[in-house]
Amino acid sequence: MNQWKNFSKGFIRENAVFVLFLGLCPTLGVTSTAINGLGMGLATTFVLFMSNIVVSLIKSLIPNKVRIPTYIVVIASFVTIVELTMQAYLPTLFEQLGLFIPLIVVNCVILGRAEAFASKNNLLTSAIDGLGMGLGFAFALTLLGAVREILGSGSLFGLKFIAGDGILLFILPPGAFLALGYLIVIMNKIKEKTT
Amino acid sequence: MEYVIIIISAVFVNNIVLTRFLGICPFIGVSSRVSTALGMSGAVAFVMTIATLVTYLLQVYILNPFGIAFMQTITFILVIASLVQLVEIILKKVSPPLYQALGIFLPLITTNCAILGVAILAQQNEYNLLESVVFGIANAIGFGLALILFSGIREHLSMVNVPKAMQGVPIAFIVAGLLAMAFMGFAGIV
């Protein structure tokens, strides 16, 4: 597949959240604001990009039976790097994302891509796959975050455009489920119309 | 009294799935039938309890004394991955039909953020050994509760007319949202 298709599939056709339904925990957990969704999306993209590269580089050195634990160590290492770096240089974002930063390691998107793609493709293709899927994930999270922030707080990226609170439900747990559910419905309707 | 608060909080007030958003992937994937939901809950309960116990010992006797607390993520996930392998082996021998029924979901317990999440939370809350184990069991009960409730609803949903665009995952999320709203009612209990 050509590299542009490889890169862009992560955004719509094979979007991790809206089509593959992977990586749902952080999707619901950190999207009460658009900036949190974006921050988490970019952190995940970094881990996905780096782990795809490393897995693709060492794939022929790993005995088949220990490949999953090996991928996990690789992924967990990059997650720890993200943890430490964020704690040092972006402490506010670190506090906002909280528990979900170490949980990047169990984001099914990352392990899934390592197993399904990076272990079977060359370095360049794997890297671009990682970048595309990651940014597509970030896109989904930012979109959900924006919807919840606009409806729930009447602001976008921290800039308020109404006085007072919005529909508080959307920044609480039930709102996450509802907003995501309806976003998928809208996506489905768009797909119906374009096929 | 402390323990009662831990239990009520983990099962109802801060339900691991409906309030903390952990364990969503199996929540959506396994909950279409009550029988698989029960099996998954049992397996998760087993792994979660032992994982909380082992990771506690790991943190207190190895990570903290040696000053390598930053290795928490790696070591915890490796412990969980090994435990899941163990459960797979045991289940295959002890109950092959259950092993077959759970299928792909069994290895997927490793990536169940609920287990890693609970292990890390037990450390963050600075529980002692017994409190951590109780916390693990309570969260497993909360997970099972949410899963089984949800699968019961989904079984009913499958027999009803749902608009095409909403079928499958979207309606599941919307129902989950309503269930989460119901659980919010527990908020003022303690």
Next chain:
Amino acid sequence: MAKKESTLLNMVLTLLVVTAVASTALGFVYEFTKGPIAAAREAKRISAIEQVLPEFDNNPGSEVKALAMDGDSVYLYTGRKDGEWVGTAVQTFSKQGFSGYIWLMVGFLPDGTIHNIVVLEHKETPGLGDKMEQEKSFDKKTGKSWSSQFFGKHPDNFQLMVTKDGGDVDAITASTISSRAYCDAVNRAYQAFKEGGNQ
């Protein structure tokens, strides 16, 4: 795709090597980020001190006194302006929060009056116990938050307990435990202030 054979030796070796490389790399990153992480924590602490004390021009971080209390430590930071003692910020804690430890920074004027309180760290429930944070319970109409009831009060004539326990503090609705923990922390701060805050 040529993969190594899955012999026991190969498997163990691979895992050992990968883990060793990972641990070393992480060790480096840890050392590298230790400084900035500590600096970020320090900056947060200084910012909290600035919020709870009246104007000062010294560096409270260099005049810190640690007091061991109830199994942990409380820290007293002295604020001075033009050499005059303007107040002491006490970094206090309570272990009785709904979800565990809470950490507060309480600013006392020299006579013991509470000037301001800022929440440093907590894990209380969002929408309930987290109202102890000023931003979360801020009412635009009155310009006050839940913790405003403490400001300008002196612990000698304002009982630092929730009304349920016979005190003067209005607890956060449906968050008695969090409110009690907050009072516990402020009480501890006052005890520490009386013991070591005299400058």
